[in-house]
Amino acid sequence: MVLTINETLERELETTAKRLNVPLTALVEALLRDSLSRDDQDFDKAVSRVLRKNEELYQRLA
Secondary structure, three states, X not given: OXXXXXXXXXXXXXXXHHHHOOOHHHHHHHHHHHHHHHHHHHHHHHHXXXXXXXXXXXXXXX
């Protein structure tokens, strides 16, 4: 996979990777995994909220 980012973000990532003493690729992978896990949680919450909100409607349509 190739990821193209702007120079400013690249410098920020490199600085953070050096500060944490981890390879740049490991930092980017960890950030992506964290972001995706948060999105899943937010998505699950939103789906649950919509299903609860429309539960009566779904029962009438069934």
